[in-house]
Amino acid sequence: MQNIKKLALAFGVASTLSLGLAPVANAAETLKIGFVGVTSGAKAGWGISNVRCMQTRAKWVNDEGGIKIGDTTYNIEIVTWDTQDNTTRAKEGMEKMVQEGIHYVIGPNTDPTAAAVRPVAERDGVMYFPYAFPKELYTKPASNAVLGMIANYQSGPAIYKYLKENKGVKSIAFLAANESDALSQREGGIQAAKALGLKVLAQDAYQSDTRDFAPAVTPIVKLKPDLLVLSGVAGGTAPLIIRAARELGYTGLMSAETAQDAMQLKDGAGDLANGFISVGGASTPEIRSAMMEEFIRRYTEDHGQYDDESNTKVYAMEYILETLKANPKAINDVEEFKKTMDTLSVPNPYMKGDRKLEYVGLTSFGQKRQVGIPMVVTEYQDGEFQTLFVTNVD
């Protein structure tokens, strides 16, 4: 009895509290953009670079007096939600975004959490930009997810082909963390390698909490592959693997299909990371526009240090803003947004030359559900990325 009363009391207090925290509806000229992703725990790096991109860009826009969409000028407000890389929390986060009246959300960062937010987002009209690769998210009947980066099944073939033709790579080995995202990417990489006629020597996995990689890379080093691909590797883990493999005498090439951070590579592996190949957006000084330099400057000013993963992650928000500018009706109507996605074509402000922001993905998903980011394949050299080649995804 006593306990039941206490329970009722707690329920009451909790509901009152959360009702009290309900948003005040004065958002006449505030454009809210949401983030649902992981910003704590082992994978915090992935989400934090997203959030910081969004916050930097929002502050920049607001400093300049807001963004004009149609006849109204909006200030941007970023609403963030930490999923703790947990599916239930992720679903709750998307519900919260719906409640806040948000129609455009960036994230989540992993396969399970992206799948978990899908029912809510599809049902309640939220466009979300996951950094997860499963094709079911982007192919029909799903229509509200937009892949925020280049998938490894798109960049992998291009990289392997380049290395096969230019560096004489004939054999290849894959190493991935023993978890859904990385294993799926390893599978995609193996298919791409086989299609190119490369010999797959190894497909190994390590436990995600590994810190000393010598036991995991020893068998691969013995096989002497021409190329070692780190599938779905996190920015913090790559330098550890590179260092372990090089110290054990591995001399072949190494590459990753996820964005990496030059500072972490330098810090963790030093010169041993030279020649490491990865993919980025506006990553290298040769291709960056003045606006990208300004973005990096503001980012560094706001958050202490820059993160090269943001070279790719800067784009999702820009796509949302540009699409809204092109079609002001989309601000509260995602169907309008989808219509404009098929036709949008505006200059890419972060790159030199006449590159365009256009949604892509027809080949991979049968509909334009991917942000078009120039695929800049880079090579790490003494603390900086250098451009190997640039192509596009269709």
Add this chain to the structure above:
Amino acid sequence: MEQIVVNGLYLGAQYALIALGLTLIFALMNVLNFAHGQMYVLGGYMTYLVYGKLGMPFALGLAVSALTLLAVGAVVEKFLFRPVLRKSARDESSMLLAAGLAFFFDSIILLLFGQKQHGVPKIIEGVQNWGDFTVVIPNDKIVVGVCTVLMIAAFIIFMQYTKPGRAMRALAQDRTAAQLMGVSADRYGMLGFALGAMLAGLAGGLLVATTGVSSGIGGSISIKAFLMVMIGGAGVVPGAIAGGFILGMMESFGLSYLRAYGDITYLVIFASLMVFLSIRPHGLMGKPWG
């Protein structure tokens, strides 16, 4: 083959050092310290700051890590664990506190040091290569390995031959009897907890030299340490050391020999651990309590 053994031994030494502190705390206070991994990370960052950022000697970094964690451990024991253990009806309630502390340290570390992986300059350059790549060990790993073994040895000697060491062993063996003999449970409990935290910090500081440090890894390190402690037997120092080496060897051999059958290395390791504990419910050398 030789390389696999060397890898396993080195990994095992790392694990043993991590597990020591955990088992000490468990032996003395019956507390399963969920925040052990976070203490390891904190120690790592201290050495990173002193040696990597400020460019002072590595040994000084280790000393700072040790002292910081010694203080943290003492404070946590005196102001958090002791009152909670005194008031709670069941000893296990301390697990909630330990988990809360783990969250707390996680958030502090993330706020202070950011989400990126950090490394330090090599403490010593060069690689030893015996028999044309039969066995390859980088020099820094040799140094770290030797330091690890020395620390473990020093700890055993301390526990075996000094007065506080004997007092703590007595407390671990039979709390009531030790108290009746005049051992202050409060004082030595606090000392033990502080020492355990210090060992975590030392391990973190030492391993920064080879694997760097990152803010989100604490939780998984705690869990790995639990496993080693269980293999050897909870609360027994030689058990933790044995558990560390066994797990290190299993990983090293498993990753080389089970790879032909798919990604099952860790499945096999964990499943066999369950079977092992079902057969020997107190680990290798644990006592039938806990």
Add this chain to the structure above:
Amino acid sequence: MAKNIKIAAGAGVFLFMILAVVPWLLIKTGRGDLMSVLTSVALLSVISSGVWLTFFIGRINIGQGAYALMGGYVSAILVVKYGVLFWWTLPLAGLFCAAASVLIGLPILRLRGVYFAMVTLTLTEVARLLAQALSITNGPRGITNIPPPGGVEFFGLTLIPDFAELENLRLGFYYLAVVLMILCFAAMWRLVNSRLGFLCRSLQQNEELASSIGVNIGYLRVLAYAISSFLGGVGGAVFAAIVQSIYPATFQIQESVNFMLYCFLGGLSYVFGPMLGTLVLYMGWDLLFKTGAYQLLIFSSTLIVLILFLPNGLLSLRLPWRK
């Protein structure tokens, strides 16, 4: 007698609140997010009450995530690959987990204290790795096309509507979760106050003594563990249906630890402890979401303070106006 009437009245008020007042209020104020959170709380408290039951027989269980994952997969595979109606898979998932837990429990329930805790912790990781390695679970790719629960008709009378056609799907899942929670805690209440409950309590206090006076401790332990796993499986199955997907990482070690923490926070000596613990911990995190980067710091500090003052759980708090 008066006590029983008071209990019945209290229970009635509580049921009326969560079945009528709360949903009405949430719909009126348009708080769909809150309804979804409460749905999760109800389900998580069902899963945690299983953990609580193992605490009741004196075992620290950090393996409930394994059964939640197993239940989710059983339901998902039956629905997606064999076209079984969701409502049938619910008890099947529970029974499958209970059966599995008997096989696993027979050897490991001999362990005690931290050893049992660690073995169950390992079990969670084994379950994840197994789901990743098997092909029936679709390996690391997970199962991502689970449809919403279908309807049940009985001679043209709709007993349960088809969830895919529900106007308010959230409300549907809310009622499903809350009804499960009520059934679960009613059963738990009954169990704890029955002869069986007193036997279980004797296990918690002294197994050897209980055994010496003729209590079949082996049978009791396995029975309690099977019930616990049954609840885990049912909860996991509903979760899979709500997010319409399941991955090996859907329930990991962190969730197993959380289930245990919910029990601790609520209070180990109270049947309703897991319910309150889940509500406070799970919803507490959600309420703090506006604090951004400081969310975890505030959350963990509050948690530590709570434990410091109420180490025996929230329900050990003596309300000032009662003796």
